[in-house]
Amino acid sequence: MGKYIVKRFIMMIATILIIATLTFVLMHLIPGSPFEGERTTNPTIQANLEKFYKLDEPLHIQYLSYLKSIVTFDFGPSIKKPNESVNELLARGFPISFELGMATILVALLSGIILGTIAALRHNGLVDYFAMTFAVVGISVPNFVLATLLIQQLAVTWDLLPAATWSSPLHMILPIIALATGPTAIIARLTRSSMLEVLTQDYIKMARAKGLSPVRIIVRHALRNALMPVVTILGTMLAGILTGTFVIERIFAIPGMGKYFVESINNRDYPVIMGTTVFYSAFLVFMLFIVDIVYGLLDPRIKLHRKEGDA
Amino acid sequence: MNEQQLDIAKEHVKQRVNEVDKSLPVGTSETQRNRKKTKKVRSDVKVLQVDNLQVSFRTYGGEVEAVRGVSFDLHQGETLAIVGESGCGKSVTSNAIMGLIPEPAGVIKNGSVLFKGKELTGMSKPQLRKIQGVDISMIFQDPMTALNPTLTIGEQLTEGLRTHKKVSKQEAKQKAIEMLELVGIPNPKERLKQFPHQFSGGMRQRIVIAIALICEPELLIADEPTTALDVTIQAQILELFEEIQQKTNISIILITHDLGVVAKIADRIAVMYAGKVVEIGDKRAIFYTPEHPYTKGLLNSVPRLDLVEEELQPIEGTPPDLFSPPKGCPFTARCPYAMEVCDHVYPFTTTISESHAVDCWLQDERAKVLQELS
Numbered sequence: 234m235g236k237y238i239v240k241r242f243i244m245m246i247a248t249i250l251i252i253a254t255l256t257f258v259l260m261h262l263i264p265g266s267p268f269e270g271e272r273t274t275n276p277t278i279q280a281n282l283e284k285f286y287k288l289d290e291p292l293h294i295q296y297l298s299y300l301k302s303i304v305t306f307d308f309g310p311s312i313k314k315p316n317e318s319v320n321e322l323l324a325r326g327f328p329i330s331f332e333l334g335m336a337t338i339l340v341a342l343l344s345g346i347i348l349g350t351i352a353a354l355r356h357n358g359l360v361d362y363f364a365m366t367f368a369v370v371g372i373s374v375p376n377f378v379l380a381t382l383l384i385q386q387l388a389v390t391w392d393l394l395p396a397a398t399w400s401s402p403l404h405m406i407l408p409i410i411a412l413a414t415g416p417t418a419i420i421a422r423l424t425r426s427s428m429l430e431v432l433t434q435d436y437i438k439m440a441r442a443k444g445l446s447p448v449r450i451i452v453r454h455a456l457r458n459a460l461m462p463v464v465t466i467l468g469t470m471l472a473g474i475l476t477g478t479f480v481i482e483r484i485f486a487i488p489g490m491g492k493y494f495v496e497s498i499n500n501r502d503y504p505v506i507m508g509t510t511v512f513y514s515a516f517l518v519f520m521l522f523i524v525d526i527v528y529g530l531l532d533p534r535i536k537l538h539r540k541e542g543d544a
Numbered sequence: 545m546n547e548q549q550l551d552i553a554k555e556h557v558k559q560r561v562n563e564v565d566k567s568l569p570v571g572t573s574e575t576q577r578n579r580k581k582t583k584k585v586r587s588d589v590k591v592l593q594v595d596n597l598q599v600s601f602r603t604y605g606g607e608v609e610a611v612r613g614v615s616f617d618l619h620q621g622e623t624l625a626i627v628g629e630s631g632c633g634k635s636v637t638s639n640a641i642m643g644l645i646p647e648p649a650g651v652i653k654n655g656s657v658l659f660k661g662k663e664l665t666g667m668s669k670p671q672l673r674k675i676q677g678v679d680i681s682m683i684f685q686d687p688m689t690a691l692n693p694t695l696t697i698g699e700q701l702t703e704g705l706r707t708h709k710k711v712s713k714q715e716a717k718q719k720a721i722e723m724l725e726l727v728g729i730p731n732p733k734e735r736l737k738q739f740p741h742q743f744s745g746g747m748r749q750r751i752v753i754a755i756a757l758i759c760e761p762e763l764l765i766a767d768e769p770t771t772a773l774d775v776t777i778q779a780q781i782l783e784l785f786e787e788i789q790q791k792t793n794i795s796i797i798l799i800t801h802d803l804g805v806v807a808k809i810a811d812r813i814a815v816m817y818a819g820k821v822v823e824i825g826d827k828r829a830i831f832y833t834p835e836h837p838y839t840k841g842l843l844n845s846v847p848r849l850d851l852v853e854e855e856l857q858p859i860e861g862t863p864p865d866l867f868s869p870p871k872g873c874p875f876t877a878r879c880p881y882a883m884e885v886c887d888h889v890y891p892f893t894t895t896i897s898e899s900h901a902v903d904c905w906l907q908d909e910r911a912k913v914l915q916e917l918s
Contacts (some may be wrong), residue, residue, distance in 0.1 A: 434689060435684050435685075435686060435689040435690045436689065436690055436691055436692040436693075438644065438684065438690075439682070439684055439690045439691075439752070439755075440692070441644055441676070442642060442644060442676055442677060442681065442682040442684075442756075443676065443677035443703065443704040443707070443755070444672075444673040444674065444675070444676035444677035444678060444704065444707065444708060445673075445677075445703065445704070445707055446673070446707070449703075449707070453695070453703075454692050454695070457694045457695075458692070458693070458694055531694065532693070532694055533693070533694060533739040533741070534693055534739070534741050
């Protein structure tokens with residue numbers, strides 16, 4: 234196990250390095266610079282500014298100092314808001330985005346698994362048809378469309394819930410619904426199909442022959458086996474939810490990281506682009522690692538390590 | 545093949561048999577192999593009485609009449625083998641007794657299953673669960689799929705016991721260790737923490753048997769328990785059945801299409817064809833004086849070691865379609881002795897001796913006259 238974690242850790246660092254390099258290259262491929270706006274600045278001032286931010290140096294020197302800032306995790310101040318460092322931006326925005334993302338994952342997992350299981354148990358019944366219709370709609374409707382519809386109906390027309398911002402649990406409901414519907418639908422479909430397969434297995438018949446209660450058979454015997462595919466897609470789904478938060482945060486005016494991320498690219502705010510990208514990718518890579526560990530815990534046949542002497 | 549070659553062949557077979565004997569684990573070989581086969585005295589207690597059991601499945605293509613009126617009794621401590629080819633209703637019969645017919649497609653249309661005087665058909669599910677695994681247990685065909693891959697052996701062994709009987713975790717564990725010892729698994733204490741994939745096929749079948757027996761049931765239904773195992777392991781598992789039956793006086797229903805297995809451990813045999821029991825009787829009666837043409841055909845299609853260069857005689861044709869079963873005897877189309885009447889009317893059950901009965905028109909007085917004439 235220890236050996237596996239070390240190996241995965243090295244791979245994670247390599248992955249982040251590749252992402253960071255690609256980001257750097259792309260960032261400098263975009264025409265323009267932080268100081269080119271609608272107003273034309275005096276060339277001397279511009280040169281001075283570039284000198285101050287070390288943007289006048291050759292690219293490979295910039296790349297090296299960029300790598301250094303990643304290793305030390307100090308990205309320096311934002312160019313557009315010089316009184317704020319990138320680290321401060323992350324510290325303020327990330328907890329909110331994290332809250333939204335985790336709540337979404339939790340809601341999607343819980344409701345998706347429950348919905349999928351019930352659909353499988355009532356296979357070809359009314360509940361099944363209803364759940365699968367919901368799933369198809371959920372997968373097909375993009376979250377930003379759903380978000381605007383939700384605001385229109387629940388917040389504006391019926392005035393039940395607040396339409397925007399992030400200040401109380403009540404405020405969280407709409408963005409979470411908007412963000413979780415797609416993943417819920419995917420998880421429900423996946424749970425249903427793998428549950429249907431598991432329910433025909435011999436060990437389920439054997440559990441019935443033991444005279445166990447239906448609840449125990451589903452929860453203890455079937456679910457654990459049926460959830461393997463769900464855990465598998467959880468990794469990629471996390472990435473989807475993360476990018477989803479950018480859009481949803483904008484629609485609901487949530488002061489999370491998404492706002493800074495999008496703005497920084499529009500503004501060519503190099504330190505912020507670097508900081509947010511590297512931070513996000515590190516987070517995602519780490520979550521994927523967690524998913525792999527969970528996979529091994531769920532199914533004892535999957536060994537994360539290889540013993541000495543094994544083939 | 546000349547004499548000399550034959551001798552060499554015989555010698556070779558003998559050697560192989562000895563090798564197989566030696567390869568069996570220590571506990572199972574000498575003592576059991578050499579123990580005197582005491583003739584079992586049949587108990588008068590009837591554990592199970594199945595009467596005119598009919599099971600159908602509703603499918604898109606129509607209704608399949610899988611079991612069409614099966615009746616038999618099972619005494620305490622007795623092993624009844626149900627034999628027949630694939631699709632004849634063997635497994636459906638056993639599932640119906642166990643209350644495991646998949647709903648809503650499968651329905652018990654008629655008949656009764658009396659377990660120690662209690663009617664099992666039409667019993668509510670919670671009531672049934674008090675019998676499943678406690679009084680009646682089941683062993684499945686494929687040990688590779690019958691165990692849940694994500695739960696430890698220990699949990700799968702003890703969960704039935706913990707559900708049905710009020711025992712502490714520690715007591716259940718102790719009982720599980722005893723059971724693993726009984727079925728011949730070494731280091732039971734350490735093995736409890738392991739998962740199914742850490743066991744071989746034969747070991748897994750032993751575990752499945754241990755699970756089935758842990759609540760000390762009175763009836764064990766074994767649905768092709770040795771089909772998925774290789775031959776040496778088959779022999780070991782059959783030995784295990786005999787040993788357990790001697791120790792616990794359990795009644796066994798053995799579903800199989802392997803007549804070798806039947807010859808080894810059955811007391812009585814029921815031959816099923818197209819959802820009906822066509823012949824039932826003591827093992828000796830069925831093997832030595834079979835009356836139904838189908839039983840004869842089955843026995844002729846078994847390879848024999850004692851007859852050299854004899855071609856196997858398969859039964860020509862295929863069983864009838866159970867979507868629309870024939871009015872008369874279902875074997876008519878494949879029967880070498882078929883008569884006009886066979887096509888139209890299903891034969892009455894003829895009792896040949898106290899423990900031997902057959903459904904065949906050949907047993908009718910008039911048929912016998914006809915045979916003598918021709």
